[in-house]
Amino acid sequence: MKKFLLLFCMIISVQSFSQYKTLYDFTATTIDGKKFDFSTLKGKKVLIVNTASECALTPQFKKLQELYEEFGGDDFEIIGFPCNDFGKQDPGDNGQILEFCTQKYGVSFPMMEKISIKENPPPIYQWLTSSEENGTLDASVLWNFQKFMIDEEGSVVDFVPPFKGPKNRRIMEWLQE
Template sequence: MIRLLKRYRLWTKILTIALLSLASKVQEKTFYDFSARTIDGELLNFDVFRGKKVLVVNTASECMLTPQYKKLQELYEEYGGDGFEIVAFPCNDYGNQEPGTNADIREFCKQYEVTFMLMEKISIKGEDPFPLYEWLTDSKENGTLDAKVRWNFQKFMIDTTGHVIDFVGPANSPYNHRIIEWLNE
């Protein structure tokens, strides 16, 4: 009986260590482990955002939500700089509302005087989704939440340690109370 109890304790310890190790591996990957090309084709390692809050947004030029570019720019002007960045990913997956090239998108965004970070056009759905969005939307990848991207202009909040902490749906303004509260924390 004592032998059986010792064996049980040993297996319990091994299982606990294995589960803790697995849990820490899920949390090991952060926003800083990713990179992407800017709208101008330059590779950007997201480690440059270390210590900043980051709002990640999938965008589209021909969407009824496209005027959110103006609100995103206003939010960036108010909160951006040393502690906050916006990273926008044009995407044509939702209603084919971003059909243009990167050059077309860059030119289009001039009307909104966009100064936050615009990345090259990506795919979120389908057979080859952009890896950052796999991480953002899957709790097994990000260790925090599951969040299906429902449409253009879904906003993901990344904390100063590179972890996704929340998201706000497409129809919600960039000035949504959850985003503002998060920025003011």
């Protein structure tokens, strides 16, 4: 009977683990209205950031772009999600946000359409913030520029709070692992 219970528990554990979603289960709409399938990022580390154009942390766009230029390509991607939830600091429409990011900071990493995290979080943010969905951690989005790290297998690894910049020690160590 003990062997049966042990086997049963192992089967349930494997089934539970396999039910967690990965980044590759999601799609989003880019800031210019195209469908973006996250499965195209298989094998890459990904940094997902909720952004804002009128925040005291907005200069992080410059450091994000530098990080992208240094590490981006076959092994790393940054995805920005504009959001107006925190301090109403991204009031523009998608076109205005894209123009601001590219002209002021030279952003060349993919930007998705503007989202709401507080009132109606898109599925990807539900996954990023819930251990029941991602199997790793629970993390409330605290403010603009919270950074979520996803590994090459599409699993959430960790997050970095908004006030720590994109080139902080935790992210740099993760990128060099």
